[in-house]
Amino acid sequence: MRVKCLREKEAEIEKATRRHAELEARAAQIETEARAWQMRAAAREVEATSLQAQLQQAVVIAHGGGIITTAEPQSGSVDGVDEAEDAESAYVDPDRYEIIEPRCRICRRRSATVLALPCRHLVLCKECDGSVRICPLCLSTKNSGVEVFYS
Ligand SMILES: [Zn+2]
Ligand SMILES: [Zn+2]
Incomplete structure (x- = not known):
């Protein structure tokens, strides 16, 4: 009984340590995952800011182009009609x-x-x-x- 009991307990301890290790490993995995996410988020932020800059540039270009294209026919029509x-x-x-x-x-x-x-x-x-x-x-x-x- 005692031996069996001891073995059982040993087994239990072993299980517990194993579980503990498992949990630790999982925690570490989660941590690394979290870090990876953080890095990914940071990378995305950089990407987003660069995208935003690109977008802004595009908007500026589009805006400037718009001014040119809208100003040209306007002045043209003014010149044509009210020359x-x-x-x-x-x-x-x-x-x-x-x-x-x-x-x-x-x-x-x-x-x-x-x-x-x-x-x-x-x-x-x-x-x-x-x-x-x-x-x-x-x-x-x-x-x-x-x-x-x-x-
Ligand atoms: Zn007059
Ligand atoms: Zn005259």
């Missing part, structure tokens, strides 16, 4: 009037020497003054025109 108005708006700058001799807004050939009244826009030549009743610049009614002499 005359666009050219006119270049002459609106009042400072230019004093430096560059303004051209008639109607014929665009002769110098603008007639001041439209009451808006006082210097936009007409003497010839066109008689045929225009609206200021071509501000489109307000022109009551009369006054010829201006440059010094």
Whole structure:
């Protein structure tokens, strides 16, 4: 009985130690697995940040491209549709009037020497003054025109 009992106990101890070792091994395995996961997660983080950077770059490129592609047809259509108005708006700058001799807004050939009244826009030549009743610049009614002499 005693021997058997002892053997049983030995066997039990052996089992226990084996189980303990097993558990330890499993714990170690879990730990290494956890570490591996951590490393994988870190690697993924790096990957994610690099991906994010790439994405950002792509977005920037796409955005820049978008600006170019959207700006091109826009300016093209503006140029195409309102070319005359666009050219006119270049002459609106009042400072230019004093430096560059303004051209008639109607014929665009002769110098603008007639001041439209009451808006006082210097936009007409003497010839066109008689045929225009609206200021071509501000489109307000022109009551009369006054010829201006440059010094
Ligand atoms: Zn004219
Ligand atoms: Zn005007």
